[in-house]
Structure formats: structure tokens, C-alpha cells
Amino acid sequence: MTNEIKDTKEKKLYFLNKLILSAFGETKEIDATSIRTKVKTLEKSVPKDFIQAFDKKLESVQINNKEITESKAYQNLLSGEFSTAAFMFAELYKKDKTNLEYIKHLSSCLLQLKQPEIVKRLFLDELKKHTDDTEILKIVATTYFGMDDCFKEAIPYFEELIKRENNNYALFYQLSFLYERVYQNKELDKQIEYATKALEFAPDNNLVIAFLAKLYYRSGDKEKAKELFERMMKNNPTPEQQVLYSRMFLKEGDLKTGYEMYKIRFKTSNVAYPKELTDKTRWDGKSDISNSTVIVHYEQGFGDSVMFVRYLPRLSKIAKKVILVVQKNIIPILKSSGYDKYCEILSHEADINPHIKLDDINSSVMYTGASGMSKIPHDYHIPMMDLPYLFEESPDKMLEAGGYLSADKEKVEEFKKKYINSNDKIKIGLSYHGTKQSNSTYRDIKVKEFLPLFRLENVEFYSFQADEYAEELEGLPNDVEVKNLGKIFRNFEDTACAIECMDCVITTDNVVMNLAGAMGKKTFGLFNVFSECRWYKTEGENIGWYKSVKPLRAKNYNEWTPLIKTLKNEIKKIKK
CATH class of the missing domain: 3.40.50.2000 (Glycogen Phosphorylase B;)
Structure with a gap:
């Protein structure tokens, strides 16, 4: 195993790659760096049976050939046991490498397991010869769709698919998405055309409504964009979709409305924040904090921390004590700028929980209860990106628009x-x-x-x-x-x-x-x-x-x- 892949999850992903590749006589070692990149999102992106199957197979990677039958392979495929089905179809393919059905079903399993790169590397050339079969055409299109750098290649295959299935909203939505990612402000008419068609077949689909609203906003039709977003808001939107609407207000400079709506961000799966800091003690901007200790906790990237620390001097004037928890690498410039006069400055990896590795700061600290925040006495907490809303920021105010940080x-x-x-x-x-x-x-x-x-x-x-x-x-x-x-x-x-x-x-x-x-x-x-x-x-x-x-x-x-x-x-x- 290259570069000492030791982590159990890394081994699981390594063995999947190794087994599938070995089915085709490939012995090239798998790069540990790419394995680790995939492992970071492994449990979120791969079905549970993937993990369960590997738990059984870590000691013995090869499945007993006597157990491999077509009926069992198809049974696992139909029941959604994609990892087991992938192993079985790989073994079947070893015995009959001319069998297009084995290639097709193994590719389908790999796509379900979020492995389009393997499909592209091993099967795509052969599959592309048989795109008269609509099922194979979908596999080719989905393979390209699964890789950001292949979005442009995916477009003609999706365009062929909508000719064959012209009432499938998902295909029209995916095609609109591809045009948006590849061409941005170009081909906007096509992006809107395909998204509108998707909405025609799925009029209550908030994902499509929100996407079409974004496209209209980009085209300059802000009224149509707002109309669509309001339609979405009446249709039980998810937190992610509400965040999309908040961004339109921010882009328009309506910072108060935008950041107020953006408060829902922690209910999404995209923004991390320590679970120990709950809504119960999240400062609302109204409660008297003149006799309170307030934690301001960073979120998202370094740039966000640099941007929003500007509000700490103002906050220190209305709170008894302010504790700023921020990324370790930002602390020296904050101290050089005199921010330790306004607040106590801490970092997770240096001050609160030294066992945390820097690489884990945006994952384990935020998504689990291991942040150590419960050890710090406080009355209220403020997620850093609440500050513009709490201080009613607006474009015509911007009191701290530069000069608030300085080097020694x-x-x-x-x-x-x-x-x-x-x-x-x-x-x-x-x-x-x-x-x-x-x-x-x-x-x-x-x-x-x-x-x-x-x-x-x-x-x-x-x-x-x-x-x-x-x-x-x-x-x-x-x-x-x-x-x-x-x-x-x-x-x-x-x-x-x-x-x-x-x-x-x-x-x-x-x-x-x-x-x-x-x-x-x-x-x-x-x-x-x-x-x-x-x-x-x-x-x-x-x-x-x-x-x-x-x-x-x-x-x-x-x-x-x-x-x-x-x-x-x-x-x-x-x-x-």
C-alpha cells in the first residue's frame, strides 16, 4: 500500500479501487493523496452498505468465486447493495470480458458508489460505442456529470437523452446545471430554457425553482427572480434553499435582510459550527449583555474571519467580556492590531483542545461535540457572520471599511x-x-x-x-x-x-x-x-x-x- 495508508477508511477505499482494477489486470499502485482526498467525504457520499461490506471484507478482499453467480449479482444490484454487487460483477467480468451487460452493471454500481473516475478509466471507451442503448447512454452521461472537469463532455450526451426522454425533469435540470457551470454568463438563454422545461414537468420542485431564480437574477430580470424565490418560500423550502434566497439580498446590498435570513445556515449541511454552542444562547441583538460574557466564534474561511473581526471593538463596548475564538494563524495579526485590548483571543488547536489537529478544524471541531467550548464559561455566543446583522450594517454606513488591522x-x-x-x-x-x-x-x-x-x-x-x-x-x-x-x-x-x-x-x-x-x-x-x-x-x-x-x-x-x-x-x- 503506497505512502503508508493506515487509516481504516482509507484501507476500505483502497481495497475497493484495488479489487476493481485487478479485475482488469491493472497493477498500478493507487496514489495515497487521492485516496485521502476521497476519504474526507467518504461517509457522506457513499451508501452505508459500502462501509458494512468492507467491514466484512477487510481481512479477505477476494470474494469466494463459488458464491459469484449472475443471479446473486443482480439480486444485490436490485436491492441497492451496490458495493457487494460491484465485487460480484467485477469477478464475473474476469471470466467474460466481452460481456457488455457485466460492464454496464458494474459501471452502474461504481457510479452509485461515487466512483466515476474508475468508470471513465476502465469502461467509458467501450460504453461510448453502444450509446444507442439508452441505459448505457445514461451511464456515459452520468460518468461525465460526476467529474467537475468533464462537465463540458457531458453536455452532448444529456442533449441526446432529452430527445429520447423529453418529459424527464431531472435531465432538463441537469442539462441546465451543466450549461451554467461550463458557460456561466454565456448561453444564459439555454440555461433558462432547460430549467424552465424542468419546472414545467416538476412545478413544485424547489431545487429547480431556486436554480431558475438564480438564472433570471443573473440575466438581469430581478423581478422574475424574486417572484420565483417567493414561490419557493411558500413551498416548505429547505434551509439550503432559504440560504440561496438570502444571497440575493446580500448581492443587492440589503445586508440586514440578507444576513438575517442567513442565520439559518447552521441547519444546512454546508456550514460548520460547534454543536455545544446552541440556539438557546445565541445572542439576538436585543438582550442586555452589559453584564455578560460573550463568545464570538469563527466560521467558514480565513477571509471571513478577517472581514468580520472589525465588529469586535464595538461589541466590547456593550458586553462585559468578549472571548474571540478564531483560527490559530490569524491570532498574531489580531494581537499586533491591538485586538487583545477588546477581547480574549483563543484558538481551538492551541488553547481549547490541543488534541485537535489543524486539518480537523473545519470538520471534527465543528460537527461533533469535541470542540471544548463547554469548558469556557459564557452567557451568550455569536457566530461571526451574525455580526453584520446584529450591528445593522448597510452600504451607507460601513464604519470600519479598512485600516482596522495593522502589522507591527x-x-x-x-x-x-x-x-x-x-x-x-x-x-x-x-x-x-x-x-x-x-x-x-x-x-x-x-x-x-x-x-x-x-x-x-x-x-x-x-x-x-x-x-x-x-x-x-x-x-x-x-x-x-x-x-x-x-x-x-x-x-x-x-x-x-x-x-x-x-x-x-x-x-x-x-x-x-x-x-x-x-x-x-x-x-x-x-x-x-x-x-x-x-x-x-x-x-x-x-x-x-x-x-x-x-x-x-x-x-x-x-x-x-x-x-x-x-x-x-x-x-x-x-x-x-
């Missing part, structure tokens, strides 16, 4: 002497990629897009990428030099020191943009045609939440060249 001056000077070239060139910090989660929100830009800027005279670029995406720098031409500062960052105080040493910062929507904005540094924020809901202002001289960040927004999906030209002109205006 002595550390900045030390950083400058150690890492920044001493010359008269304009120095620009660059961050082009957020976390892996931002991949699905189309915020990121390939570093090669910035090549015209890297070749400007009397300008130096410093990369702030502190993750695997810094490897993109290695692919730049030899005549281009971008200094990689990210590799020496230990925490966000180091990032803040680097920001302070720059003449300006160019960044996509990620924590660096939030940090630079919070520090009041001249920054250019780059946005795709559709941006995250909190950015209600992506035109003009600032982005609302931060006065020092000037937004540059792509007019079409991933159309960055015009923005790079604008940046060239903006850089020429910078004076040393």
Missing part, C-alpha cells in the same frame, strides 16, 4: 530588510488563487495570465501564494522573475508584513484581498463575471466592504485579458 512596525522593517529588494522599483504583491474550495466558485486565475504585467519595466512582483498553487510559478518563462514570498509565511502576520512592504496588491477574491483591505492597503481586487454574494459592489472605486480595494470585474466568464490591460494602466499611475 518593527516586524515590518525586519521583514523588509530580509526579503524585499532595496531599489526604486514599484513593488506589487500578487495572490491569484484561494483555497481548493474556491475552485468551484471560479474566483481564481492562472498565474500565466499575468505575464504582460511581469514584463513591465521598473516593477517587481512578489507572490503571496503559500500553498501548492505556488508551483505554477515554476512554469513561468525564464526571462520572468516573481519572488516567492509565500513559502516563508508562517501565519497571517507574515502576510501582513509583506503587504505593508508593497506599493500595491493585486489579488483575486481570497484572504489576501480581505487582509489587504482590512489594512487599508491600495489593492486591485479581480472578480469573475459572477462573484460571491457578499460583494454587492464590483464596479467603481471600491468594493464597499473595503474602501482601499478597487474592483476589476470580468465582463465575460474567465475573460481576464481586458483586466490585465486595465491593470497595466493602473500600475503606470503608481508613484514611488
